[in-house]
Amino acid sequence: MDKKSYTFEEIKQKLVNYCVYQDRCHAEVEQKMKEFMLINEAKEEILLYLIQENYLNEERFVRSYIRGKFYIKHWGRNKIRMNLKQKQISEKLIQSCFNEIDEDDYFKTLKKMFDDHYSKSSGLKEYQRKTKTISYLIGKGYEYEIILQVLEN
Template identity: 70%
Template structure:
């Protein structure tokens, strides 16, 4: 019963256009989707070129919206965002050039807010243990160690 429906080239092309219109995609996601349709290499290439030419597929736009979304919606730090983008096959140079999507003040404020929120929830531990757990948590969210230490010092000064 595991029969796959077969589509014409134009149907597949339209499905991939819809896939890209729904949300910005990176090349790797689109290529992965094409695997599902068992396309020959020439057809894949033609569709990829069409998607790029018509601006349905734009790696820089994808990278910028990914960075904004993960930071402003999920409060991820630069390291976690960078690693996830690398995993999606986005070139390092492009990732670095798009990080200006995150405002420096917003980055610092978000980190400080996460620090205070998490730090205040930890009960019954020595100060150094609380700090250690908080650092580990924030590094897990992708924030840089130096930035975390800066926020900690700012909070201690009060």
């Protein structure tokens, strides 16, 4: 399969479009650049341009990622953190952006997910229903301590 060859400017524009379509992290942009087999100097120049023109903004990416994964997919902090680390985002940046999730919303969402899952697992003994529900919520990335707080309320 032969690759169409693009000029430097065309590649730069393709990467601008890639970043405009949705917020990206550095690792995603670097991965995308591999398709164009650029020399290191060209990669660096494009990265610098994307950052200077604010097409690529790691903090904005992390904030929108956290909002999306919590408010739309209902992931807990642990799962969000793990997925961001896979994208080579620093723990420090992740921590500083977790304020995108309102504490009350976090608790309410967890409570609702607990109740929904718990009510679906009928026909089991009480402790089995609790155990199954706790496992499910841990799988969704919620912290065990917070799950226990929901249980107590």
